[in-house]
Amino acid sequence: MTETGDFILQTQGLTKEFKGFTAVNGVDLRIRRHTIHALIGPNGAGKTTVFNLLTKFLTPTRGTIAFNGRDITPAKPAEIARMGVVRSFQISAVFPHMTARENVRVALLRKLGTSFHFWRGERALAPLNDRADELLAMVGLERFREAVVADLPYGRKRALELATTLALDPELMLLDEPTQGMGREDVELVTQLIRKVSANRTILMVEHNLGVVSTLCDTITVLQRGAVLTEGTYAEVSADPRVKEAYMGRAA
Structure with missing residues (x-):
């Protein structure tokens, strides 16, 4: 049985509502220490909203976020950065x-x-x-x-x-679409770099390029309409007919 200490980041019932619209609905995540974990799903699935909740740019409507066993739900972005949770933005910063x-x-x-x-x-x-x-x-x-x-x-x-x-010096790196807009050569370069810098760190990434996801990631969480559809290895999630219908088939 896996102990809580094996997971660097955990969410329970993470929910975000915007004036009656539920963008993230009861998401439970467990990010294992020293792994690369991907968050994928079709456009509008809630991936960026989850990232904004985890990095405290948004406040959850309900639910909790724990980092290294500590409740960081009420923390500010600068506080969690000092704790070792650092986000790399979608647009080169x-x-x-x-x-x-x-x-x-x-x-x-x-x-x-x-x-x-x-x-x-x-x-x-x-x-x-x-x-x-x-x-x-x-x-x-x-x-x-x-x-x-x-x-x-x-x-x-x-x-x-x-x-x-x-x-x-992050303990947990959150990478938001690290290969977006790149040609094949740059994608290969950045994929290699992510693998290299992941040594002794944990990486959670949002990524549309399924080739990158299949190459790099230990665990994949698939979101659909703000909720977790399924989770597992790339082989497991890519074989799930619900995933093929919701995402994979459209991105082949």
Whole structure:
């Protein structure tokens, strides 16, 4: 029997209503520690709303959220970020007119609690360069550390976003459509990077690309109309006729 401590994040009866419309309806999630877990479903299934509830950008109408056994339902977004729950947004969240290294350095300053000191002189910030360069190397951007982000290809920008997320030293990473809008080459790059950075971390991701999901994810939760339709491995959920009808058949 699995102990509660095996799960880093759990929800019970998670529900969100908007003026009579139920966007998320009684969702129970259990995210196992040190795994990659996907949340999938057709458009309008409630995936992004669940992410917004988990990261506290929305407040549940009912239900509870627990992280490492602690009830975080009333917590604010900044509080859960400090606990180690960090979200990477669907749109690349980097500073386009700064270099790749400068972007990672800003994230490191935020982790240190000195994010408003980015105006300090280069000499004062230099000690962060080594760690910034380590993170850039982890995502394959060592050659691009002095490149202005606006000049980077889209896939490299998403790789940089992973580096800035890692700079916050997350225990749980929530990735929102990490391969959206990418060509095949960039999808393969980012898929490899997600696998690499998942070591000793837990990842919960919303992803439409079923090839990515089948390659990366240990467990898949399928949502339909705001509720959990089924859950299991990719082989299990893809064989479920309800899933084929609701999602898989339309995305083949």
